[in-house]
Amino acid sequence: MAAMKHPEASEFRLEKVLHALSDGVRLGIVRQLAAEGEASCGALDGGRPKSTVSHHFRVLRDAGLVRTTTFGVTHMNTLRRIELDARFPGLLAAVLAAGEGGSEGDPPG
Amino acid sequence: MAAMKHPEASEFRLEKVLHALSDGVRLGIVRQLAAEGEASCGALDGGRPKSTVSHHFRVLRDAGLVRTTTFGVTHMNTLRRIELDARFPGLLAAVLAAGEGGSEGDPPG
DNA sequence: GCCTTAGTTCCATCAAATTCGAACTAATGG
DNA sequence: CCATTAGTTCGAATTTGATGGAACTAAGGC
Numbered sequence: 001m002a003a004m005k006h007p008e009a010s011e012f013r014l015e016k017v018l019h020a021l022s023d024g025v026r027l028g029i030v031r032q033l034a035a036e037g038e039a040s041c042g043a044l045d046g047g048r049p050k051s052t053v054s055h056h057f058r059v060l061r062d063a064g065l066v067r068t069t070t071f072g073v074t075h076m077n078t079l080r081r082i083e084l085d086a087r088f089p090g091l092l093a094a095v096l097a098a099g100e101g102g103s104e105g106d107p108p109g
Numbered sequence: 110m111a112a113m114k115h116p117e118a119s120e121f122r123l124e125k126v127l128h129a130l131s132d133g134v135r136l137g138i139v140r141q142l143a144a145e146g147e148a149s150c151g152a153l154d155g156g157r158p159k160s161t162v163s164h165h166f167r168v169l170r171d172a173g174l175v176r177t178t179t180f181g182v183t184h185m186n187t188l189r190r191i192e193l194d195a196r197f198p199g200l201l202a203a204v205l206a207a208g209e210g211g212s213e214g215d216p217p218g
Numbered sequence: 219g220c221c222t223t224a225g226t227t228c229c230a231t232c233a234a235a236t237t238c239g240a241a242c243t244a245a246t247g248g
Numbered sequence: 249c250c251a252t253t254a255g256t257t258c259g260a261a262t263t264t265g266a267t268g269g270a271a272c273t274a275a276g277g278c
Binding site: 058072074 | 253256
């Protein structure tokens with residue numbers, strides 16, 4: 001099934017991971033994968049053209065952030081959480097926890 | 110002393126921080142600042158021209174990673190660890206811990 | 219006031235990333 | 249075999265970022 005190339009955990013490079021995460025589209029994909037466990041490329045395209053989305057997935061794969069598996073005609077993506085955490089402990093967790101806004105110190109009551 | 114502009118912690122943007130850290134030169138600066146506590150721009154230039162170094166410090170400042178204070182003719186830089194950790198808990202620690210090699214599972218014996 | 223030091227700003231250049239259309243490939247169904 | 253679906257690869261246009269030289273600014277010292 002022409003499984004695409006994924007780096008081993010020992011080949012992960014911090015700068016590459018950080019760069020992959022420094023883009024809004026990709027960060028959104030990663031967050032959604034973290035929330036949903038797995039998803040196809042198409043389910044995460046946000047209305048963008050296929051070639052653009054494919055490019056972002058490639059960056060994420062090359063950095064070691066996601067693993068893509070082929071199921072028939074669909075490509076399923078998952079976060080490589082365990083391997084990432086082994087190589088860069090706490091990093092992904094911190095990025096995912098960082099989450100949302102810029103002014104969150106605003107409780108309503 | 111024309112104190113240069115630093116964003117408030119609430120203005121920190123995750124993508125900007127990750128982008129700032131995704132460059133080797135800047136990551137080196139951040140690591141050295143983490144190790145030494147504080148340093149002037151010149152002490153961290155690594156032999157690069159001043160304009161280049163100044164550019165990198167600006168990126169780091171704009172992202173909220175470092176604070177630059179003017180002492181006479183010298184600009185002293187420190188990591189904004191507390192504020193960073195308040196806004197993105199564990200992130201900087203994870204990046205600094207990530208540290209070193211790519212194939213560290215290589216004990217000699 | 220003039221010189222030096224430390225860094226910034228301006229400008230141009232070159233390299234790397236992002237975007238997206240169009241053509242291609244792989245798997246499935248009739 | 250032909251059509252469809254899901255995604256990749258190619259190629260080009262645009263944007264963003266890195267680098268570094270030259271001129272500038274701010275603080276001190278003489």
